[in-house]
Amino acid sequence: xxxxxxxxxxxxxxxxxxxxxxxxxxxxxxxxxxxxxxxxxxxxxxxxxxxxxxxxxxxxxxxxxxxxxxxxxxxxxxxxxxxxxxxxxxxxxxxxxxxxxxxxxxxxxxxxxxxxxxxxxxxxxxxxxxxxxxxxxxxxxxxxxxxxxxxxxxxxxxxxxxxxxxxxxxxxxxxxxxxxxxxxxxxx
Amino acid sequence: xxxxxxxxxxxxxxxxxxxxxxxxxxxxxxxxxxxxxxxxxxxxxxxxxxxxxxxxxxxxxxxxxxxxxxxxxxxxxxxxxxxxxxxxxxxxxxxxxxxxxxxxxxxxxxxxxxxxxxxxxxxxxxxxxxxxxxxxxxxxxxxxxxxxxxxxxxxxxxxxxxx
Numbered sequence: 001x002x003x004x005x006x007x008x009x010x011x012x013x014x015x016x017x018x019x020x021x022x023x024x025x026x027x028x029x030x031x032x033x034x035x036x037x038x039x040x041x042x043x044x045x046x047x048x049x050x051x052x053x054x055x056x057x058x059x060x061x062x063x064x065x066x067x068x069x070x071x072x073x074x075x076x077x078x079x080x081x082x083x084x085x086x087x088x089x090x091x092x093x094x095x096x097x098x099x100x101x102x103x104x105x106x107x108x109x110x111x112x113x114x115x116x117x118x119x120x121x122x123x124x125x126x127x128x129x130x131x132x133x134x135x136x137x138x139x140x141x142x143x144x145x146x147x148x149x150x151x152x153x154x155x156x157x158x159x160x161x162x163x164x165x166x167x168x169x170x171x172x173x174x175x176x177x178x179x180x181x182x183x184x185x186x187x188x
Numbered sequence: 189x190x191x192x193x194x195x196x197x198x199x200x201x202x203x204x205x206x207x208x209x210x211x212x213x214x215x216x217x218x219x220x221x222x223x224x225x226x227x228x229x230x231x232x233x234x235x236x237x238x239x240x241x242x243x244x245x246x247x248x249x250x251x252x253x254x255x256x257x258x259x260x261x262x263x264x265x266x267x268x269x270x271x272x273x274x275x276x277x278x279x280x281x282x283x284x285x286x287x288x289x290x291x292x293x294x295x296x297x298x299x300x301x302x303x304x305x306x307x308x309x310x311x312x313x314x315x316x317x318x319x320x321x322x323x324x325x326x327x328x329x330x331x332x333x334x335x336x337x338x339x340x341x342x343x344x345x346x347x348x349x350x351x
Contacts, residue, residue, distance in 0.1 A: 026333050033248045041248060049241050113284060117311045118241035121333040 003179035010170045011185045017167070022160050027123030031183055046164055049122050053157055056115045060150055063108050064143070108146060109138040115153065126156045231346060232275075233257040236266040236293065237282040237309070242332070246280055246309075249339050262286055263293025270297065276304050278346050280334075283310035283321055291324045298325035305346040309334055 001009075017023045034041040116131035130153040137145030171181055233255050235246045243259045250257040255278075260266050262285040279297070283290040294306055307328040308321050314329065322329060328345050330338045 026335070029333075029335050030245070032336065033245070033252055038248065045241060045244050045248075048244055052240055110284075113311070114239060117239050117332060120311060121239075121241050121245055123333075 001173075003174060003177045006170065006174045006177060007179055007182045007185075010167070010174060011182055013167060013170060014186060017163055021126055022163050023123045024125040025123065026121065026125075028186070030122060043168055046122055046168075049118050049124070050161060052118055053115065053161075056111050057154060057157065060108060060111050060115075060153075063104065063111070064147055064150055105138045105141050105146075109135055112138060112153075119157075124157075124160045127153065127160055130156045231255045231277040231343070233278040233280060234266060234269065234274075234276040234304075235259045235280045236261075236263060236285070236290070237280070238262055238285040239282070242282070242334075246334055249334060249336065252336075253339070253343070255343075263288030263290060263296075266293050267296055267300075270300060270302060275302070277350065278342065279304050279306045280309050280342075281306055281326070283308060283312060283318065291321050294321070294324035294326060305342070305349045307342045307345070 018027075030042050030045060112131050112134045116128055116135065119125075119127035119131060130149065134146065134149035134153055137149055174181060233250050235243060235250070235257055237243050237246065237259070238261050243261075247257055247259055258269065258274075258276075260269055263281075264287045266279065266281070267288070279302075281290045281294055285293075288296075290308060290310070294308070297304075297306065305327045306325060307330060308318070308326045309330050309332055310318065310321070311332040312318055313331050318329065327349065328342055330342060
């Protein structure tokens with residue numbers, strides 16, 4: 001493919017990311033900060049975002065699933081006790097086992113707040129919006145809502161990651177073919 | 189407006205973003221040339237934020253405008269840097285941070301007699317309860333994400349403060 005064609009493909013692909021809501025104006029801000037003295041700024045920041053996001057998603061998955069594990073275990077134990085009529089045995093267990101395990105929604109919310117902040121800073125608007133919904137469920141202490149939002153946030157994150165990696169591959173191809181990234185052509 | 193096709197709405201928003209960028213780029217160039225010619229005194233800044241993505245972007249935003257800057261990861265590190273004798277024209281202070289948050293750090297810095305321009309920068313909006321943050325001693329507050337335009341607006345406050 002010749003350079004001109006690749007450049008047109010880059011412009012069309014970038015515009016589609018904005019039209020489909022994957023990226024917003026903040027991404028343009030990052031592109032403005034890239035110049036000859038910092039030629040890889042956008043890629044560096046976005047890959048930093050990927051690194052931090054993977055860690056945040058792992059932390060969130062662990063925090064929410066361990067909560068779910070304890071809830072399921074305790075529920076199962078209660079059912080067995082009730083079935084065999086040994087409910088009274090429960091009084092010999094420490095309060096923490098009798099009461100519903102306390103859920104660290106504050107910790108979950110702190111992780112989501114971080115994720116919302118960094119996704120917003122790079123212009124990943126769908127991820128940011130998914131984080132906003134997630135925080136609302138944290139505030140309500142709604143475990144099922146949180147689990148649903150975790151799936152949504154993961155989905156949106158992996159989608160935008162895929163799109164950005166494709167965009168950067170296109171950029172590499174243009175530069176390798178001796179062309180330049182046509183930033184100034186990003187207008188309708 | 190509700191009858192417009194959503195794609196047309198998005199195109200309009202994109203155009204607005206592009207226009208805003210053109211305007212702020214002009215302001216950006218004026219400020220940069222001011223710094224380069226010595227008409228605008230070289231400023232120094234401290235970035236206080238625990239998020240690595242924000243640290244990197246804020247560092248680059250300031251560097252782009254010729255502002256020497258340092259980055260720390262929480263309020264306590266901001267206090268420590270000042271205790272080591274350093275001083276800055278501008279402090280970009282995040283709100284939610286581990287160890288020491290932006291409210292406590294701002295209060296402590298003011299109590300230490302630090303008169304730098306402190307701009308609170310948070311993803312919480314003015315409608316969320318950030319009154320306590322402002323009352324801790326902020327000179328300005330900007331909602332994240334920080335843009336070139338928001339930073340230029342903060343820098344004008346620093347210039348006025350210094351004059």
